[in-house]
Amino acid sequence: MSDKLNNFIKNLDVSAAKFQQMAAERLGNLDFPTTKDEYWKYTRLGKLTKLELSKSADPDRLNLTKHIISNDYLVVVNGFIREDLSQYSKLDFEIDFLGSDRMSEEAYFDKGLNKKDVFSSMNSAFFEKVISIKIGASKINEGPLQIIYVSKGDHIISNTRLYIESGKSSQSEIIQTFIEKESTNSFTNHVTEVYVSENAHLRINKAQLEDDTNSLITTEQIHQEKNSVFKINTVTLSGALVRNNINIAVAGQNCETHMNGAIVTKNNETIDNHTFVDHRVSNCVSHENYKYVLGGKSTGVFNGRVVVQKDAQVINAYQKNDNILLSDFAKINSKPELEIYADDVKCSHGSTTGQLDEDAIFYLQTRGIAEDNAKKLLVRAFVGEVIESFENEHFEKYINTQLELIHGWKN
Amino acid sequence: MAGYTEDELKEELKSQEYEFGFTTDIESEKIPVGLNEEVIRIISAKKEEPEWLLEYRLNAFKVWQEMTEPEWAHVQYEKPKFQEISYFAAPKKQYESWDDVDPEMKATMDKLGISMDEQKKLTGVAVDFVMDSVSVATSFKDKLAELDIIFCSFSEAVKDHPELVKKYLGTVVPTSDNFYAALNSAVFSDGSFCYIPKGVKCPMELSTYFRINESGTGQFERTLLVADAGSYVSYLEGCTAPQRDENQLHAAVVELVALDDAEIKYSTVQNWFPGDKEGKGGVYNFVTKRGICHTNSKISWTQVETGSAVTWKYPSCILKGDNSIGEFYSVAVTNNYQQADTGTKMIHLGKNTKSTVISKGISAGKSQNSYRGLIQIHPKADNARNFTQCDSLLMTDECGAHTFPYIECQNNSAKLEHEATTSKIGEDQIFYCQQRGLSEEKAISLIVNGYCKEVLNKLPMEFAVEAQKLLAISLENSVG
Known part of the structure; x- marks a missing residue:
């Protein structure tokens, strides 16, 4: 392990659970990526990795009224689940909080993640408890479930983890809001794992409103079974460094996948969205639309990747990335990629950059x-x-x- | 397609594997395999080069030794063994004038379809012919000399115009630019040099034909083209190699300099041996091509790529001067086990610079065809404009087509557009043509020609015909 990484996690300790021990061991062989890594070409981690961070449970009663937009909501402060601030009915969503000792119970857990990715490995090693949400078969939820992630205090690191399993033919929506309360120089390292069963419809809406000195890295690993519809919307309005890695494995036929993003900046933000749709089977549709409005000295990065595997025929994939630069110092790096190994496909992408x-x-x-x-x-x-x-x-x-x-x- | 009918094409398709797979029996001089300082000194001495050029080579060699072979491209191949290549092979006889040229050599050129005699008279194209490492002959020299245009082999230029070569060599592609550019800078053997004086519009198309003839050799040619203020030149380049089992290496460097108000049009028809149906043999084509545009100037790259086992090539423009224009038009065809990773780089530095990129990829057989392009807008490049379109056409279910564009914008007055599509050749289109009485093969040829038209139209007439033929041949029996 490099000194930098060692220093970064020195205030965190690994639990005795085998799952986390193994993740920590894996982490020991990794290092922070640099701009020489193609996957991190445009995003520098220097500022983030120099931060001296520690974890801290904050017992304050927070007033979050302004941020609550659903009847059912869960509150997570600095990576700790706060049931006292949450309100939800167990009827609609089967909610469970799993400690790392119970990880072996979940068949899908940690399977899809890239074991060489330093941030998701760090998350696996250090998360407190996983919020596990299961949506029963054929369950149709009218109202969404909201999860509010709060950073509170200075120099805090939160490793938050979410697991969603939407049952056969179910329909539901999850909202994730990342906010801060009097917080600076903090870092949230979030991982979401999603399993979308046959015929299920799942929508995730994300709002990212971190402080301008706070960083947020999210890794979303999604697995789609046949005839399912998955939609993920990301809105980023502030934050020092915000990086979203969305990886979607489309493993069943007749799936629909949608990804949308709206990014608005005005200061010194670096907002980086990496999406990856892996079309492994035939007859699927994926659609992506990301819009950046960049002001101040901010930097936007868009890297959308679509892979159509061999024999995955009749795929219709579309990527769009439109950018407006409002100031002289704003920058945008756009990299929509298509990798096609099948022939009966319709894949296209478009990227524009301009001004009003x-x-x-x-x-x-x-x-x-x-x-x-x-x-x-x-x-x-x-x-x-x-x-x-x-x-x-x-x-x-x-x-x-x-x-x-x-x-x-x-x- | 003037003077070229479909029946002729049919005849050709019957017999065609790789048309240019012949070798020419010419006594040649080849230095032992291997690469070290001594070899570079030998090359330099053989060419009677001045001290500064030897220094340049040795320096490049040092730089190269410290570099590692790039691996980011979307291609897989067995790395060339640099110590098993002969870095210099030349036909033994040197010719004083065109008339002295060996009849066998002339026959080679005839086979290549560039019979100089004929071309001299009919098309008015001046040709520089490079076989293996040495420039064999240059036609039309006198006529060009009247206009003070210099068009000669690189070695001649080093002897006759050292000041020009010294001034511009390595200014566009520095030695340390990349692994293969460094290798080329160390061992380049010959190539073409062209200088168009101020305000001169070159009255004819200049052309170079490259051919690797000897086995076990690499070809490392160097082209330097300087268009002085207000001048215009159109330059053509063609490449072929004999059919051989081993992989031959071709690592060229092309540098273009367009001074104020100048315009350079550079066209390539690349038809190196692509390897046989099992993917055996073929040329590794690792080429660095770059042009620099000064104020109000324009550089236009047009290329038709049908050959090579592995291609790794990004003709680029550095738009340094205000109001300069860069263009890139490309058709890349891959068949059987060919792999191509090609595209362009447009670096916008000056104000009001414009660039257009049109790339058409066609993949057939089990080939992999990638477009990789960079559009970079620097902070001072106000009002920069780019339009990029890259389309890929898939012919079989075993091939791949990939698009990796990089768009980097640091100026808020830039307007950039990029679009890419990947799709299969339309079954309904083929059906429509068949319904009108065309065979499937002809229908495909028609559709592909239509698909590439935007690029083919940019080629000079003689090349356009050849390119169309090549497309048809490359895609023969390719629909799965």
Whole structure:
């Protein structure tokens, strides 16, 4: 293990559970990636890895009213599940909190993760408890379940873990919000594992609103069985370094996969989205749409990868990445990749980078709208396409409110 | 397709494996295999090179020794054994003028379809012919000299115009640029040199034909093309090699310099031996091609790639001057076990720079065809504009087509568009053609030609015909 990594995790201890011991051993052979690694080409971890971090359970009663957008919600503060702040009915979602000693019970757990990835391995070694959510077969949940991840205090590291299993023919929605309360220089290392059974519909809506000195790295490992529909929406509005790794293995036929992202920045953020859809079987559709609006000195990274394996015929895959640079110092790196080993496919991608249309701004000005407002209106319309795909008006309203609070956009 | 009918194509397809798979029996001089400082000194001495060029080579060799072979490309191959290659092979006789050229050599050129006699008269194309390592002859020299255009082999240029070579050599592709560029800088044997003086529009197309003839040799040619202010030149390059079992290495460097207001059009038809149906043999084509554009200048790359077992090639433009333009048009065909990782780099440094990238990939057999392109907008490149389109066509269920674009933008006034599609050749399109009485083979040829038209249209006339033929041959019996 390199000194850097050793130093980074020195304040964390591994439990006695075999599962975590093994993960820690694995971690011992890994190191932080550098920009020489193709997978981390555009994102520097220097600032993050220099932080002196420790974990800390925070007992305060937090007022989270503004962030609660569902009747059922779970609250996790600094990586510790806070049942006292949560409220949920066990009828709709089978919720369980698993310690690492119970890991062997879950057949899918940790299987799909890339064992060479330093962050998910770190998570496996150091998570406190896993939130396990099971949705029973044929269960159709009207309301979503929200999980609120809170960073509180300074120099905190949280390793949070979520496991979702949506049963056959079930339908449900999970909302994840990553927020901070008086927190600086902290790091959340999150892993979600999802198993979507036959005919199941699952939607995950994510809002990432970290402090501008906080970092957030999420790894999402999804497995889709036949005839299932999986949708994941990511909204990132702040954070020093936010990296989302979404890996979707489509293992059954007739699946639908959707990924959407809206990223709005104004300061020094680095927002990096890596998505990977692995089409292993025939007759599937995947659709991806990421929109970046970058201001200040922020950097955006988009790397979308679609692989169509040999003999996975009749695949329709589409990737789109549109970017607007608002300031002279904002940067965008876009890398949509297609790797096709089958022939009967329709795969395409598009990537555009540009700025607001001056004619459109002028038009709005002639209609009596000040230049500043005209710009906001246009940017709002630009990300609107993604925001409207959430299929949840409460979440949509929440994002709009946050856009107003963080970026001063009026609706 | 002037003067070339479908029936002719049919005749050709019957007999065609690799048309250029012949070897020429010419006495040649080949130095022993292996690479070390001594070999570089021998090459340099044989070519009677000045001290500075030897220094340049030795320096490059030092740099190369410290580099490792790149592995990021989406290709798999057995690494060339650099100590088992002969780095210099030349036909023994050197010719004073075109008329002295060995009849057998002339016959080779005839087979290649570039009969100089004919071309001199009919097409007005000036040809520089490079066999193995040495430039054999250059036609039309006198006519070009009237306009003060210099078009000669690289070795001649080193002797006759050292100041120009010294000034521009290595300015676009520095020695340390990459593994194969460093190797080339150390051992390059010959190539073409071209200089177009200020304000001159080159009246004819300049052309170079490369051929690897000897077995167990590598070809490392070096092309340097300088278009001085306000000039224009169109340059053609063609490549073939005999059919051999082992893998031959071709590692060339091409440097283009377009000074203010100049325009360079560089076209390549690459038809190195691709290996046989089992994937045995074939040329490794690891080429570094790059051009630098000064103010208001333009560089346009057009390439048709049908050969080589493994291709690794990214003709690029550095758009340094304001208002400069870079273009890249490419058709890359892979069949059987061929692997290609090609694309372009457009580096936007100056204001109001524009670039266009059109790449058409066709994969057949069990081949892998990748597009890898970089569009980089630097912070000072205001109002930069790029349009990229890369399409891939899949012919069988065992081949692969991949797209790896890198788009890096650091200026907020840039407008960048990128689109890529991958799809199968349309069954309904083939059916439609068949319904109109065309055979399946013809239908495919028609569709593929239509698919590549955007690129083929950019080629000079003579090349366009050859390219169309090549496409048809490369894709013969390829639909699965």
